Amino acid sequence: MKFKKKIKSRVKDLREKLGLTQQQLADEVGVSRQTIYYLEKGNYNPSLTLSFKLTEIFHTTLDNIFYQEPIIKELLEGKSLADLKEVAEDVNINLEKLASLSEIDDEELTSSFNENLLIKISNNLGINFEDLFEKEVED
Amino acid sequence: MSKSEQSFMGTISRKYAKKQIFKTILGYFLFYASWIILTFWLLYFFEPTFLYAWFLWIMIFSVALPFVVVLVSAIWYYNRYVKMFSFEILDNDIIIQHGVFNRIRATIPYSRIQNINITNGVFDRMYKVFTVKIETAGSSAAAASAKSGIARPEGYIPGLIDPNIIEEKIKERLTKYSAIPSGLEDKIFKPEELAFDNFISYILSKMREGEYLQTTIKEMREKSQISAANLAEKVGVPLQTIKYLEEGRYNPSLALAYRIAEVLHCKIEDLFKLV
Numbered sequence: 001m002k003f004k005k006k007i008k009s010r011v012k013d014l015r016e017k018l019g020l021t022q023q024q025l026a027d028e029v030g031v032s033r034q035t036i037y038y039l040e041k042g043n044y045n046p047s048l049t050l051s052f053k054l055t056e057i058f059h060t061t062l063d064n065i066f067y068q069e070p071i072i073k074e075l076l077e078g079k080s081l082a083d084l085k086e087v088a089e090d091v092n093i094n095l096e097k098l099a100s101l102s103e104i105d106d107e108e109l110t111s112s113f114n115e116n117l118l119i120k121i122s123n124n125l126g127i128n129f130e131d132l133f134e135k136e137v138e139d
Numbered sequence: 140m141s142k143s144e145q146s147f148m149g150t151i152s153r154k155y156a157k158k159q160i161f162k163t164i165l166g167y168f169l170f171y172a173s174w175i176i177l178t179f180w181l182l183y184f185f186e187p188t189f190l191y192a193w194f195l196w197i198m199i200f201s202v203a204l205p206f207v208v209v210l211v212s213a214i215w216y217y218n219r220y221v222k223m224f225s226f227e228i229l230d231n232d233i234i235i236q237h238g239v240f241n242r243i244r245a246t247i248p249y250s251r252i253q254n255i256n257i258t259n260g261v262f263d264r265m266y267k268v269f270t271v272k273i274e275t276a277g278s279s280a281a282a283a284s285a286k287s288g289i290a291r292p293e294g295y296i297p298g299l300i301d302p303n304i305i306e307e308k309i310k311e312r313l314t315k316y317s318a319i320p321s322g323l324e325d326k327i328f329k330p331e332e333l334a335f336d337n338f339i340s341y342i343l344s345k346m347r348e349g350e351y352l353q354t355t356i357k358e359m360r361e362k363s364q365i366s367a368a369n370l371a372e373k374v375g376v377p378l379q380t381i382k383y384l385e386e387g388r389y390n391p392s393l394a395l396a397y398r399i400a401e402v403l404h405c406k407i408e409d410l411f412k413l414v
Contacts, residue, residue, distance in 0.1 A: 007393055045394045049352060052413040062407050068397055137373045 001110045001118070002134050003070035010065055012040040014058045029053040072132045073102040075125060087124040091117065109133075147228040147308045155298020156217035158266040163213040171202050226296055228308045233273065235294055247275055247294045249309070257302045269302035270295070353412040357385045359403045374398040 015025050015036075022040075026033045029050060038044040054065055076084065076099065088098045097112075098121070104112070122129040182194070219239045227234040232248040256272040263269060273294025296305070360370055367385070371378040374395065383389040391399075400407045
């Protein structure tokens with residue numbers, strides 16, 4: 001069992017550190033300003049060449065610009081405590097275990113959650129299981 | 140946005156019909172030229188008297204009559220072909236509708252387009268038309284050409300007076316949609332969106348010449364003894380994508396690069412280098 005992840009970026013911080021505007025950065029890497037805007041907003045999956053160009057401009061590695069985060073993390077962080085308590089009650093686990101989903105890695109996920117439980121949690125969060133988790137492909 | 144704003148409909152020129160009819164007539168006469176030469180040769184050397192009497196009738200029945208039949212059906216067929224042929228350039232794909240007897244509707248997603256060739260052959264030049272061939276990383280067309288030896292790409296648009304219009308329209312689509320990244324409403328990217336993103340970056344990198352992604356996927360994969368098919372399955376893309384990646388023909392999305400790096404237990408920088 002694996003978390004589905006989305007790409008987050010620190011482009012905004014790095015850009016501001018260099019004192020560039022979105023338009024200036026866009027011109028440097030040869031994309032439109034909107035692309036930079038969406039990239040900073042975190043909803044954009046850039047191409048690899050664009051990513052590499054950003055590393056050149058920011059003089060840093062890919063890991064310092066982009067990082068992956070489980071989709072469920074943002075989802076859980078966006079919920080109120082009351083909502084989370086309700087979800088935990090509905091699926092019969094304690095709140096700590098539910099909250100731990102935003103901390104643990106794929107290995108821990110496999111060992112401490114089974115598929116049925118995760119399906120239940122996803123449904124209670126109002127999202128498809130497939131959008132949050134994926135099954136591992138066997139060799 | 141209405142549908143008319145999104146799509147571009149096109150038809151082909153009647154000149155294509157004229158060209159094909161001319162080719163048919165030419166082909167017919169080339170075929171019968173040998174027959175007529177043979178007939179005259181027989182007459183000259185053997186002088187078979189019965190042939191003199193029947194020669195006119197033989198000519199009429201074996202050459203002239205079939206010719207009329209062929210000509211009439213060719214005129215009908217090619218005019219109808221031109222009338223029935225239409226193509227439509229949409230946001231995500233090109234739709235080509237053609238066929239006189241069997242109506243065929245082919246949908247070519249941009250993500251599968253490998254290249255667009257504009258050809259202008261000898262007959263094309265006579266009639267001042269162009270043929271646009273849209274080659275895809277397709278299975279059926281490639282397999283069929285391997286079998287028959289005749290390669291006809293999936294997207295075949297003959298008889299265009301201004302072929303650049305197709306190129307322009309596709310570029311228009313690309314610039315329009317490269318400005319607005321795909322999958323904004325969804326936080327989770329679907330494979331086809333990734334593929335479209337790939338195509339945009341591929342075209343853009345082609346336009347900005349000189350950029351090239353060097354990759355060691357193949358070496359890394361072989362080191363950890365993972366087959367291309369297995370890697371494709373693990374990262375959830377078609378095998379063809381891995382093959383293109385290994386050949387350095389594809390600019391993957393960052394998400395795809397991350398997945399590959401994860402499976403091969405290395406960093407993206409170990410796998411790709413921009414040169």
